[in-house]
Amino acid sequence: MENQFIKYPDLADRTVVITGTNRGIGETLVKAFLGCQCRVIAVYRQDKPCISFPDIAEDRLILLKADIGDRTAFANWLTEFELSGNRVDILVNNAGVLKNTPLLECDENDWHYIMDVNLKNTFFLSQLFAKHMKKHGGGVIINASSFAAKIAAGNCGIYAASKSALQALTKCMAAEWAPYGIRVNGFMPGMIPTRMSAPAIARKQDQLINDISLHRFGTTEEVANAVLFLASNAASYITGIDLEVSGGKFLIQDPESPWL
Numbered sequence: 223m224e225n226q227f228i229k230y231p232d233l234a235d236r237t238v239v240i241t242g243t244n245r246g247i248g249e250t251l252v253k254a255f256l257g258c259q260c261r262v263i264a265v266y267r268q269d270k271p272c273i274s275f276p277d278i279a280e281d282r283l284i285l286l287k288a289d290i291g292d293r294t295a296f297a298n299w300l301t302e303f304e305l306s307g308n309r310v311d312i313l314v315n316n317a318g319v320l321k322n323t324p325l326l327e328c329d330e331n332d333w334h335y336i337m338d339v340n341l342k343n344t345f346f347l348s349q350l351f352a353k354h355m356k357k358h359g360g361g362v363i364i365n366a367s368s369f370a371a372k373i374a375a376g377n378c379g380i381y382a383a384s385k386s387a388l389q390a391l392t393k394c395m396a397a398e399w400a401p402y403g404i405r406v407n408g409f410m411p412g413m414i415p416t417r418m419s420a421p422a423i424a425r426k427q428d429q430l431i432n433d434i435s436l437h438r439f440g441t442t443e444e445v446a447n448a449v450l451f452l453a454s455n456a457a458s459y460i461t462g463i464d465l466e467v468s469g470g471k472f473l474i475q476d477p478e479s480p481w482l
C-alpha cells in the first residue's frame with residue numbers, strides 16, 4: 223500500500239489539513255501524506271474515515287469532524303492547535319459536491335448547495351489558514367479543481383461555474399499571498415472512479431474512456447501523487463496553476479483518427 227506513493231523527503235513532519243477524507247480522493251490523500259511521514263488532520267463531515275495504514279503513530283493522524291462551512295469550528299480548532307505549539311503547513315481543499323441538474327431546471331437551492339461548498343466555504347477556509355500561514359512564514363494551499371471548469375459538461379453547469387471561479391481564485395490567492403511565502407495551486411482530475419463520478423461512469427463508461435488518450439480512468443493514487451508533488455519542495459517555483467491529472471482527456475479532436 224505504502225509503496226504506490228512517491229516519497230518527498232521534505233514533506234516529513236509537515237502538518238497537513240485535508241478536507242473530505244472519508245472516501246474517494248480525500249481518503250487516498252490521507253494515506254499519501256501519511257506515507258510521506260506527515261502529520262495529517264483528516265477533516266470529515268458525516269461518516270468517520272476508516273483509514274488503514276501500517277505502523278502509524280497515534281499522533282500522526284488526527285480526525286476532525288467539521289463541515290467546511292463551520293468556520294467557527296475551524297477557527298477554534300486552529301487557535302487551540304496553535305496554542306499547543308503547533309502549526310499547519312499545508313491545506314488541501316479536497317471536499318466538493320456535484321449535483322446533476324440541467325441549467326433550465328436548476329434553482330437557487332442547487333446554486334447555494336454547490337457554490338457554498340465548492341467556492342465560498344473553500345475560499346474562506348483558505349483565508350483562515352492563509353492568515354495562520356502568513357504568521358508562521360508560509361505554507362501551501364491546494365484546491366480541488368475539475369475538468370468541468372475547462373470544457374462544458376452536460377447537466378453540471380453550476381458545478382462547472384463553481385470550479386471555474388475556484389480556478390480564478392486560486393490564481394488570485396497565489397498572487398496576493400506569494401509575498402507571505404504561501405503557494406496556492408489546484409489539481410484538475412479528469413475522470414477518477416469515486417462515488418462522485420460513479421453515475422457518469424455507469425451511464426457511459428466506453429464513451430468516457432474513448433475521450434482519454436491513455437484510454438483508461440485514473441486512480442485516486444495517481445491524483446494523490448500529483449497533489450504530493452504540488453505540496454513538496456519539488457514544486458517550490460510553482461504557484462497559481464491547475465495541474466491537470468486526466469490521462470490526456472480531449473487531447474485530440476477525433477479519437478478515432480487513423481494514426482491512433
Ligand SMILES: NC(=O)c1ccc[n+]([C@@H]2O[C@H](COP(=O)([O-])OP(=O)(O)OC[C@H]3O[C@@H](n4cnc5c(N)ncnc54)[C@H](OP(=O)(O)O)[C@@H]3O)[C@@H](O)[C@H]2O)c1
Nearest residue numbers: 242246247267268289290317318366368411413414416418
Ligand atoms: N472523481 C473525479 O473524477 C473528480 C473529477 C474532477 C474533480 N473532482 C473533485 O475532487 C474532489 C474529490 O472528489 P471525489 O471524487 O473524491 O468526491 P466524493 O467521493 O464525492 O467525496 C467528496 C468528499 O467531500 C466531502 N464533503 C462534501 N461537502 C462537504 C462539506 N460541506 N464539509 C466537509 N466535507 C464535505 C464529502 O463528505 P460527505 O461524505 O460527508 O459528503 C466527501 O468526503 C472534489 O472537490 C471533486 O469536485 C473529482
